[in-house]
Amino acid sequence: MNFQAVKTIYTYEMARTMRTIMQSIVSPVISTTLYFVVFGAAIGSRISEVDGISYGAFIVPGLIMLSLMTQSLSNASFGIYFPQFTGTIFEILSAPVSFLEITIAYVGAAATKSAFVGLIILITASFFVPLQILHPVWMVTFFLLTSIIFALLGFIIGIWADNFEKLQFVPLLIVTPLAFLGGSFYSISMLPPIWQKVTLLNPVVYLISGFRWSFYGQADVSLWLSLAMTFVFLFICLAIIRWMFKTGYKLKA
Template structure:
């Protein structure tokens, strides 16, 4: 494996984050802080507890997951789209670098940015609500697996998109609504039975539920269902990425 090539791609992508620190880190943290203020204070004054956890603390895992999903997709999609847009992707494809190494570099960098951002938001949340993490290793595992999985999805979107406008279609019109409807701000047990059943078809429910379990030991679905959903989505994304490179979809002129 050409680790030097992987490191070069990874370092370049991480360097771009440092050059756009305000947009990459500061802006998402401020946005999430506003969620804590609005939902934690306004709604939290009316809903004091959910399943024995204060409402402000209850929404923390959901908000971290919301930011993790959207940032993973955005970072990875822009990271691979810009070389396609500028034409430098062809120099990379003609270099002695395997497809696997290219994916490792771009996806690894996007996932790293999202994980760092998630940890910063977790630290910021302590200023608003008292937090406890019952299963820290599980929390880190969910954080890493989710960041890698949705960075792979972002990589696929970056290959698929024909313009900058399409880069935002999936995060804005698909991922964000699914996250809001996936138990970010409530437990699905609070819904009528029919809507509980409908909500179970939302894959984000399993991600939010598993991540919340790592904090408080409570969840809407079983832990293994959450882990299985993450691994299934990751496997599906890997298959699609492999197909893209095998067929040259949107990569070959």
């Protein structure tokens, strides 16, 4: 493992965050806080509790997960797309650095940035509603796994995209709707039976469900199913990235 190479790429990506702190940190925190205020006030006045939990507290895990997904995705996709756009990706590929080291550096930086944003949102939410974390170890586990998985997915999108429109296509038209329909703001048990079954086809459900269980001990699906599906998504992303580097897909053209 070339730790110096990993450190160099990781440090560069983290430094870029500090140069765009308004876009990278402040903007997503403000946006998520507005989600919390609007949904908590507008819907919370009509739905006092969900499964015995106040609606304001109930949506906090979903909002954090929504932020982790979108930020990990955008950070990682732009991080690897920009070197392709400028042509500097060939310098990285010609260096004695393996695909695993490149992936660890870029994905690690993207996951770190999104985790930092998620932590700020968690702290901010604690000022609005009383929060309890019954299973902190599991909370950290799902928190980090979600950051890593969507950073890996963003890394894949960044390699696949050959223009800025494609770079935004998956996050805006696929991931965000899946997050909203995956139980971020409601329990899928509130849906009609047929739609509950359809919703289980949404992979985001398992991430949000496991994360919410770590807070309140209640979930739409079992903890172990959520964890198993989480690792399935992780290994699928890793397999796709390995294939991309092995075949040179969109990297050697």
